[in-house]
Amino acid sequence: MTALAVHDLVPDTLRSWWSYAGYYPGKDIYSLFCEHVVEHPGRVAVIDDDRELTYRDLAIYVSRLAGAFVEAGIQPGEVIAVQLPSGWHAVALDLAAAAIGAVVLPYPLGRGRRDTLTLLGRSCAAAVVIPCKVGGTAYDQILEEIRPQLPYLRVVVIAGIRGANSLEDWLTNGPPLRGQRHVASSAPARILVSSGSEADPKMIIYSHDALAGGRGAFIGGLHDVHAPMRNLFLVPLASSFGSSGTAVTIARHGGTLIVQSRFDAGLALELIEAHRPYLVFGVPTMYQMMLDHPRMNQVDTSSLRAVVAGGSRVDPATVAACRERFRTEFINCYGSADGVNCTTDLRSAPAAVHSAVGVPNPQVAAIRIVGDDGRDMAEGEVGEIWGLGPMSPMCYVDPEFDQKYRAQDGWVRTGDLGYLDKQGFLHVVGRRNEIIIRGGRNLSPVEVELLLAQHPAVKQVACVGIADPRMGERMCACVSLRDGQAPPTLSQLTQYLVDTHGLEPVKLPELLQIFDTLPLSAAGKIDKRWLRDQVSSTPQSPASNAPTEPEPTGERR
Structure with a gap:
């Protein structure tokens, strides 16, 4: 017999309280x-495709x-x-x-x-x-x-x-x-499977x-x-x-x-x-x-x-x-x-x-916003999103992931960055490991993606960081186009971001790659890992408006 080794990282007292409160059906x-x-x-x-049962x-x-x-x-x-x-x-x-x-x-x-x-x-x-x-x-x-x-x-x-x-x-x-x-x-x-940023899939029990x-x-x-x-x-x-x-x-x-x-x-x-x-x-x-x-x-x-x-x-x-x-x-x-x-x-x-993505429901999962020093961030301040509630999993199959992604009392460390506003709504600004660090400045690909997606020619968009020996990383916008639309140039897209949305020049993408369609992962999400590999293997020249020197901002998001 090869029974799965399982240990619940959520304290028994919490599980018992959720059961007592009726959050669990008990069966x-x-x-x-x-x-x-x-x-x-x-x-x-x-x-399904074949029948009704x-x-x-x-x-x-x-x-x-x-x-x-x-x-x-x-x-x-x-x-x-x-x-x-x-x-x-x-x-x-x-x-x-x-x-x-x-x-x-x-x-x-x-x-x-x-x-x-x-x-x-x-x-x-x-x-x-x-x-x-x-x-x-x-x-x-x-x-x-x-x-x-x-x-x-x-x-x-x-x-x-x-x-x-x-x-x-x-x-x-x-x-x-x-x-x-x-x-x-x-x-x-x-066991739920999630690749995330890991080389091997994570398995959550x-x-x-x-x-x-x-x-x-x-x-x-x-x-x-x-x-x-x-x-x-x-x-x-x-x-x-x-x-x-x-x-x-x-x-x-x-x-x-x-x-x-x-x-x-x-x-x-x-x-x-x-x-x-x-x-x-x-x-x-x-x-x-x-x-x-x-x-x-x-x-x-x-x-x-x-x-x-x-x-x-x-x-x-x-x-x-x-x-x-x-x-x-x-x-x-x-x-x-x-x-x-x-x-x-x-x-x-x-x-x-x-x-925003709603107000946290304690019957599902409570949310904390936690800074790098482990303290809870104030309203409006960006930090890592942590979650704990009746839906919290027991543990990972691999104990090393427990060490990396779970905190004291079973809190889940998501690796996502966000903040809570004064109405209690949660805002997600990106993933910690997807933040593009260009010349010492942290850039959110999600911010640029949401704006580019509104361009009339753009059907799909994903922004990825490409390694650069001088700046550390540069941002590449990967897009597919709507039917009948002429391919825009990088200059046209960056001008759109500045003129229509007022995006700061320092946040503009420096590279553009156009695809017939953006590939999806097995879970139906745009496969950024594939895009990053594909773009990295193609010689690129940064846009003329790209910063040429690192900016010692010390910015943290």
């Missing part, structure tokens, strides 16, 4: 799901999968890794792992040999479920090549093949789960309570209709944002989860019209692609209460366009796999949604 994810099966067996639980039918598949894992020797506390497209199979595996007290480790398609090896190896995964092949990637061959380096891996289940070790066979012929299995709500349930309770309160706070939830997740269920699919939408709130296996703007619009969700969860890039789709203005979006955006900052133009063309509210969400969350709500004024 494991599978038990919560079973209550909904009894209460409304005929309600649709999942809608009721709670009753989903429960049958979950029981077979759970029984098959038990028969294969998987024990409570062991890790079941899952790399599948979003769909009912992934949901059933989430619930099956919860049913037997195992810990599910979902990771999105797109992570290749290196990430698969490190995720399965460092988590000591005892089982893995993968597709045979998706697109041009043969995931079964990748696993076959690295399996000799995975001594703890005992069970391999493959989707899309025939035979005893196929997922389809387990779903059809798996032995139903027998007997009552007690799983503590405080036990580990899921969450309990049943933190998922169903803390994250459940976040989603529950956005649902304002007297009807069962209907949530469309455009992001992968294997992502941090997508972790509110199975555990929250289905197990905690008994709603209907709508997903697509791979994001497609046209299909997303069809799903909204056909299945009438109340909330849509995506990243800003996805909404921009939907807004640009030719069918956008013909789609019936009257069911929507809000579109919810997370994963990256969103510019005012995109917020306004979403409000106008989706004909609904826009909710700005800040969060991370590491364990922090803050969101605007349906009552937030448009200006607040543009510039």
Whole structure:
């Protein structure tokens, strides 16, 4: 047996208080799901590319999968890794792992040999479920090549093949789960994966309570209709944002989860019209692609209460366009796999949604702004964002990350920089490790991105720091263009920033790279690491308006 080594960095007294206060439902994810099966067996639980599945039918598949894992020797506390497209199979595996007290480790398609090896190896995964092949990637061959380096891996289940070790066979012929299995709500349930700035992915361990309770309160706070939830997740269920699919939408709130296996703007619009969700969860890039789709203005979006955006900052133009063309509210969400969350709500004024990410909710996560010296910063002062609350994770799989990202009493150190205004709204100004240090001055790429995104020719934008032997770093604006727009020059873009937005010359980008489209990571965010590597390998000349000498400002942000 290779049970995951887990220690909760949040004090027991805090967990007990949150439970006493009712922030935790006090039941494991599978038990919560079973209550909904009894209460409304005929309600649709999942809608994906292939079918609609009721709670009753989903429960049958979950029981077979759970029984098959038990028969294969998987024990409570062991890790079941899952790399599948979003769909009912992934949901059933989430619930099956919860049913037997195992810990599910979902990771999105797109992570290749290196990430698969490190995720399965460092988590000591005892089982893995993968597709045979998706697109041009043969995931079964990748696993076959690295399996000799995975001594703890005992069970391999493959989707899309025939035979005893196929997922389809387990779903059809798996032995139903027998007997009552007690799983503590405080036990580990899921590992969220986040690359962040680390060379290797970070793996963060969450309990049943933190998922169903803390994250459940976040989603529950956005649902304002007297009807069962209907949530469309455009992001992968294997992502941090997508972790509110199975555990929250289905197990905690008994709603209907709508997903697509791979994001497609046209299909997303069809799903909204056909299945009438109340909330849509995506990243800003996805909404921009939907807004640009030719069918956008013909789609019936009257069911929507809000579109919810997370994963990256969103510019005012995109917020306004979403409000106008989706004909609904826009909710700005800040969060991370590491364990922090803050969101605007349906009552937030448009200006607040543009510039802030809401008022912290103590039922989800309280927020502190902490300076380099460890003291709490005053109102309006920028510091590192720390979070602690019912959604706080237990720990990292790797203890060295506990040392780096967790503080006393379990506070999560996000690495993000922000401040709280006098109304209590949280403002995020960038990541500590993404701040571009040019000639001794700290520059925020986010500030420039939000302004460039409003240029009429710009469809997508990301600013990255490029190493420079004289200045330390220079800022490069990477953009893709709207259809029919002529490529602007760097001089035209910098003039726009100065004339239209009054940006200080010292903050202007010095390099420009135009792409057909900006690449997305497996989680749907713009892949800045790829852009940085790509631009760094291309000879560049700094703009004529670039500073030529370091500025000894001593500035700290």
